[in-house]
Amino acid sequence: MASDVATVRGQQTTLEHKPPRSRWWREVGWRHVIGVVAIAYCLLPLLYILSASLNPGGSLTGSNQLFKTIDFTNYSDLGSTDFSTWAVNSLIVASVTAVGTVLMCASAAYAFSRFRFTGRRATLTGLLLVQMFPQTLAFVAIFLLLLSIGDVFPVLGLNSRLALIAVYLGAALGTNAFLMYGFFNTIPRELDEAAKIDGATHAQIFVTIILRLVAPILAVVGLLSFIATYGEFVIARVVLQTPENFTLAVGLYNWAADERNAPWGLFAAGAVIASVPIIVLFQFLQRYIVGGLTSGSVKG
Template identity: 60%
Template structure:
């Protein structure tokens, strides 16, 4: 009888004559598949980061350039000095920033409270004209803001004759105008989030004898904190950087906002001081940066949760 010897298995092989290591063709195939599925995303991400970061870097370079011209800042950080930042103290820059912060904070707080009250009413109560009111708010938001400039001008002109505090060159008047601009969109955003809160919470509180005000302030408001933070942030950013309406309403230099005041530095093409303008823009972005970093954990959760129901 002839003895038959079993094939010997080697480490990494499948039997006699099997490959002991990955072939170059399989390696190239894996690399090709990785580039097609994952690798291209890194390239796109790097391109987006460069595209978004370049204007910021260019602005910072111009702010640190003493020549006060954008053409002189083509060589990034070729000449670094803080003279533009020091020159801001000799202008009304800090007064303008104070005006912008006061107006933006007041608008944010008012938008949160008014929007939350309106959204709670639309979400929890069933009254005559509810659907028509929601549709009206949606339709109003479709029109561009520029259509309201003439109406705003005439309204302030008429109000100023009766109540000067609500006329031209009034912070209160400008805040009231901003309320009307942000209330519609914020109400819809809050309305979607309020619908995600189970109505059983309200019913249980009513059984325990709680009033609508107690339910709203003590139960609902703590539960909708993420969307309140988002609304406050969006309202602050929108009003802090707004220019057109503030330019129409504010007539005296002491009441100018930051955007209106800084526009005067570059409005004259022959005497534009871009170094001073970019230095002011860099410092003016700090409040928005701080607020965004503080509320960033609420932003994604608040926006996505509010988009679940409408």
């Protein structure tokens, strides 16, 4: 009799601790639904463009049935176009811009974090205010400026990849410098003082100590800069004039400009290949991303 009572009480306790289905949906279930919808929203366009790249018919409407036809003709046909030239141009512009952005913003952030000089706070505020206005608002001024500079220094005028890199670097200082500035403030100043006692200069402290400690934020800024410039279109379209200097964004746009006669199969294949460097770079640097984006918010 006692064992039967204990069994009944155990079953009642199990039922009491088991959450009802309605409570599970309120607390956990709706999150799963939103997660599945978000994943589908992100994956379906990717699957569609991949299916279109494998469709030799060259029509997006013919790709409504995903992966009905699998053919790599579009990928092989890219070799007879300027796609490889555009890809090289994009990699050069994005890589040089990313490296220049990291070096320039790291130097500025170190100066703002470690030095105390007249106008420091006003300069920080000015950088922040300038970055509140998107760069696309100035593309007319950029066009006229490069047109005038090209008369004196053709290498920095229109239709120059170096001029495009200079424009990108000019817009990269504000936001990235602030991001690095917050991270630099988390590095103890005692390290600087100890290095100075040993006779190290500011340049030696910056290169041999600080840059190694702030590697996560350098990786994050470099990655964000690379992604932003690799796929940027408006400024690149204004600056670059001839097909041999086009980046991927501008070149692929020219393919899709005529909607009726556009080679959509080639466009889709080019878009798939163009995404590979971003995916590889993101996978390589992903271990730095969370730490680099969050550590700078601890102290600023």
